[in-house]
Amino acid sequence: MAAAAARFSSSQARVPSSRLTPPELFPGIHRSTRSTPACCAVLSSSPPSSYFSTAPKQPDLNDNNMIEHHDAQQPPENQRWSMYHDKIPILVDAEADTDGSSSSSSTGIPGEAPRTSVLMELSDSVGVLHDVLKYFWKYDINVSRIESRPAKPTEDGRRRFDFFVDFDGSVGDSNVDSLLAALRERSERLLILDEKEVPWHISELDLIANRTLDAGTDLESDHPGFNDPVYRARRAELTRLAQEHTYDRPIAVIDYSPEEIETWGAVWDKMEGLWDLYACKEYKKSLQLMKENCGYSRDSIPQQRDISDFLKKTTNFQMRPVAGLLSSRDFLNGLAFRVFFSTQYIRHHSKPLYTPEPDICHELLGHAPMFADRDFADFSQEIGLASLGASDEDVQKLAFCYWHSVEFGLCREGDKNKAYGAGLLSSFGELEYACSDEHPGGEDGKPPEIKEWNPAVAAQQEFPITTYQPVYFLAHSLQDAKSKMRRFCEDLPRPFFALHNAQNDTVHIDRPVRRAVGCPDE
Numbered sequence: 365m366a367a368a369a370a371r372f373s374s375s376q377a378r379v380p381s382s383r384l385t386p387p388e389l390f391p392g393i394h395r396s397t398r399s400t401p402a403c404c405a406v407l408s409s410s411p412p413s414s415y416f417s418t419a420p421k422q423p424d425l426n427d428n429n430m431i432e433h434h435d436a437q438q439p440p441e442n443q444r445w446s447m448y449h450d451k452i453p454i455l456v457d458a459e460a461d462t463d464g465s466s467s468s469s470s471t472g473i474p475g476e477a478p479r480t481s482v483l484m485e486l487s488d489s490v491g492v493l494h495d496v497l498k499y500f501w502k503y504d505i506n507v508s509r510i511e512s513r514p515a516k517p518t519e520d521g522r523r524r525f526d527f528f529v530d531f532d533g534s535v536g537d538s539n540v541d542s543l544l545a546a547l548r549e550r551s552e553r554l555l556i557l558d559e560k561e562v563p564w565h566i567s568e569l570d571l572i573a574n575r576t577l578d579a580g581t582d583l584e585s586d587h588p589g590f591n592d593p594v595y596r597a598r599r600a601e602l603t604r605l606a607q608e609h610t611y612d613r614p615i616a617v618i619d620y621s622p623e624e625i626e627t628w629g630a631v632w633d634k635m636e637g638l639w640d641l642y643a644c645k646e647y648k649k650s651l652q653l654m655k656e657n658c659g660y661s662r663d664s665i666p667q668q669r670d671i672s673d674f675l676k677k678t679t680n681f682q683m684r685p686v687a688g689l690l691s692s693r694d695f696l697n698g699l700a701f702r703v704f705f706s707t708q709y710i711r712h713h714s715k716p717l718y719t720p721e722p723d724i725c726h727e728l729l730g731h732a733p734m735f736a737d738r739d740f741a742d743f744s745q746e747i748g749l750a751s752l753g754a755s756d757e758d759v760q761k762l763a764f765c766y767w768h769s770v771e772f773g774l775c776r777e778g779d780k781n782k783a784y785g786a787g788l789l790s791s792f793g794e795l796e797y798a799c800s801d802e803h804p805g806g807e808d809g810k811p812p813e814i815k816e817w818n819p820a821v822a823a824q825q826e827f828p829i830t831t832y833q834p835v836y837f838l839a840h841s842l843q844d845a846k847s848k849m850r851r852f853c854e855d856l857p858r859p860f861f862a863l864h865n866a867q868n869d870t871v872h873i874d875r876p877v878r879r880a881v882g883c884p885d886e
Contacts, residue, residue: 479530482547484529486551487523505533506533509530566701603688611684632662650735650737683704701748726790731770740846764824784845815838816837816839
């Protein structure tokens with residue numbers, strides 16, 4: 365069952381049903397043509413490593429111990445010299461007040477003007493910010509905002525600060541490029557922040573849900589249902605229902621056929637005994653609650669509407685129908701709102717123990733019960749919040765963490781390893797391989813390697829796509845998994861820190877960013 369294979373990707377690996385293949389985690393990020401909510405994120409046009417310097421350098425000084433301005437004779441037209449904090453000469457709008465502020469706009473330029481944001485990490489030392497800001501004067505760059513916050517100290521105890529600086533101009537302008545080159549030399553770390561698309565309100569997930577990389581009707585030629593017109597028509601119907609769903613409407617009730625229920629029952633029968641042996645206690649407790657409240661049984665496919673309503677009452681999580689496959693960024697962004705994008709179709713009846721894509725057996729038997737556990741729900745949201753505005757590199761790291769935990773994670777109970785990852789809890793072969801003492805089905809009879817859960821290691825851990833996982837990560841508990849994931853997310857270089865407000869389903873951040881027209885203010 366390759367159910368987890370295409371969670372984030374248009375690539376679909378097909379292997380026997382005894383395992384789940386991982387997603388392609390390097391999709392191109394889909395950008396909508398609409399005016400997007402603006403936030404800061406690491407610019408992805410060049411490798412992030414190019415924005416790092418190994419050590420700060422002293423500024424280049426002239427004979428008078430001053431930075432030489434590239435054109436110190438005359439200011440540009442419509443600008444004049446002013447003093448920043450009575451110490452640093454800067455260029456401001458000619459009509460600006462004496463303190464550098466403008467009567468017409470915050471930038472001193474009427475209307476919208478190009479603006480760049482950077483995050484500089486500087487060691488705490490006397491005059492360090494003064495030295496850095498001289499470069500803005502040198503290259504005629506107008507600073508519109510500076511914010512600071514303490515950064516994590518170095519291993520040897522040196523204090524560091526992150527400075528967020530907004531200034532006029534765009535990457536590609538000769539002055540801006542010269543400024544950035546100078547700042548890279550002076551900063552311990554420099555991130556150029558770009559306006560990436562970020563959902564601020566749960567309503568914007570409506571746009572994400574229809575930004576699929578692969579529609580639910582797009583079947584590969586070797587898909588078991590490719591030549592079945594009845595199955596393809598059914599997939600088209602469920603795709604239409606998912607595309608028509610909006611955040612403020614109840615999830616459509618699906619009338620599953622006897623053939624679909626029989627397929628569901630075949631998977632249930634294969635998994636039920638293995639859950640008793642190898643599933644974590646949180647899963648077994650939640651599954652029992654879902655039998656009592658959501659209609660879970662081998663003879664009945666539960667409705668996503670009932671599951672979502674139940675999860676809202678227990679952990680404030682919810683399900684959201686999706687027609688096909690999403691990019692890593694879009695899928696993880698949904699988790700920030702405690703929303704899980706879930707398919708509604710089921711695998712083809714001719715091969716009930718195999719699927720090349722996520723289907724309701726994987727979603728409802730593997731994922732949904734775990735979202736009824738508070739620690740697991742919080743853990744999933746931590747990954748989602750960290751993905752908002754993150755660089756493509758860090759989204760990949762978070763997707764790797766997701767894969768090694770939410771999909772294939774293990775936790776310790778007594779002297780046994782138990783599964784909490786959905787990829788294991790919906791795959792009979794790999795669940796037994798990962799958790800039993802015999803580890804049947806492994807390549808050359810080798811047991812898997814079990815590593816202690818460490819998100820920093822998991823974020824770099826490669827994995828195969830056609831075999832069982834050679835490496836699993838073991839947490840002491842779900843609480844342990846959550847706390848370590850939170851610390852990892854806090855250490856990621858982020859343009860802002862996001863907080864979900866469950867009362868109005870909005871995301872609040874700790875620094876101002878520009879937003880597109882139409883985005884909620886609260």
